[in-house]
Structure formats: C-alpha cells, structure tokens
Amino acid sequence: MHHNALLDATDLLCPEPVMMLHVEMRKIAAKDVLKVIATDPSTTRDIPKFCQFLGHTLLKQQQDEDVYCYWIEKKQV
DSSP states (O other): OOOSEEEEETTOOTTHHHHHHHHHHHHSOTTOEEEEEEOOTTHHHHHHHHHHHHTOEEEEEEEETTEEEEEEEOOOO
C-alpha cells in the first residue's frame, strides 16, 4: 500500500510507538499516509484508539508473525 512517510517502531515498547506516532503525524501533510512498523502487540489496541481519538483514518492494519504494520491517513485540517 502507498505511503508518504515511514515510522519504524520495531523493538520499542508501550508507550514509545504511540509517542513517536504522534510526533510523526505532526510532520506530514493532511491526507498523507504514514506507514508504521511495530513489534509491540499493544499497538494493535493503541494505534486504532489513537486514530479514533484524533480523527485520523486507519486505512489498513496487518500482522505478519510478530510484526505489525499500520497505514494511517492524516486527517484534513
């Protein structure tokens, strides 16, 4: 899936992936897509809640063994 930016949060534990996600979302333009790669299983709960709370769109969520990928579209301002 297409993305404009990438956040590699592998080997980081809660709350670091979501904290880094917050910083990266501020850097990209509205409607851009950020791909997040993580290995912390808590991201399966935290990242969808992050998107819902802040109004971003979680376009896709995928798991391949112990690696979790998310494609998040930044909300229109």
